Amino acid sequence: MELRILGSHNMERRDTRFQTHLIDGILALDAGGLTRSLTFEEQENIQAIILTHPHFDHIRDLLPFGLTMRDSGVTVDVYGIKDTLDFVAEKLMEGSLYPPFLEFLSPETPIYSMHEIEPLKDFQVFDYTVKAVPVPHAMPAVGFMISSDDVSGFYTGDAGGESQMPGSMQPPMFC
Numbered sequence: 001m002e003l004r005i006l007g008s009h010n011m012e013r014r015d016t017r018f019q020t021h022l023i024d025g026i027l028a029l030d031a032g033g034l035t036r037s038l039t040f041e042e043q044e045n046i047q048a049i050i051l052t053h054p055h056f057d058h059i060r061d062l063l064p065f066g067l068t069m070r071d072s073g074v075t076v077d078v079y080g081i082k083d084t085l086d087f088v089a090e091k092l093m094e095g096s097l098y099p100p101f102l103e104f105l106s107p108e109t110p111i112y113s114m115h116e117i118e119p120l121k122d123f124q125v126f127d128y129t130v131k132a133v134p135v136p137h138a139m140p141a142v143g144f145m146i147s148s149d150d151v152s153g154f155y156t157g158d159a160g161g162e163s164q165m166p167g168s169m170q171p172p173m174f175c
Helices: 040-044 062-069 082-092
Strands: 003-007 020-023 027-029 048-050 076-080 112-116 122-125 128-134 142-148 151-155
Touching: 040 062, 062 076, 062 082, 076 082, 076 122, 082 112
Parallel strands: 027 048, 048 076, 076 112
Antiparallel strands: 003 020, 020 027, 122 128, 128 142, 142 151
16 A cells, blocks of 8 residues: 655645545545645546545545546545535535536536445445544544555544544544
């Protein structure tokens, strides 16, 4: 598993970018700094995006990335918890800023296909087994345990503030 850090900040300047990490050139973890760090050819290799939460520094480049992908004929899978996907669909993808990428180019072949995930349940993305783990944050948010073959890693996105996850789910401690 090859990890490439494209951005890891919540503010930008010439030498820093918003949150995005890339695994094996095909799986993006968050999409805050997705387009600013990659060539068009590298962007066209991305097939899935996993979102931790809908803060701007984690989702901003979904819009310009959608434009990059519009002529590729590829639908990119986007994974997230319900709160995140609802926000992205209702506020970012509704069509007032950019084309409505959940329907554009057509309802049968949209730029993005949204997949709701449940915390603490494994799901598959290509050859990766992924588990969303609730993390404390100012809004509902998850980190991801990602495993492939004999390699595992944990991506938190952000953590801090009061947990907004429903019920009494609290994130486990990782060392």
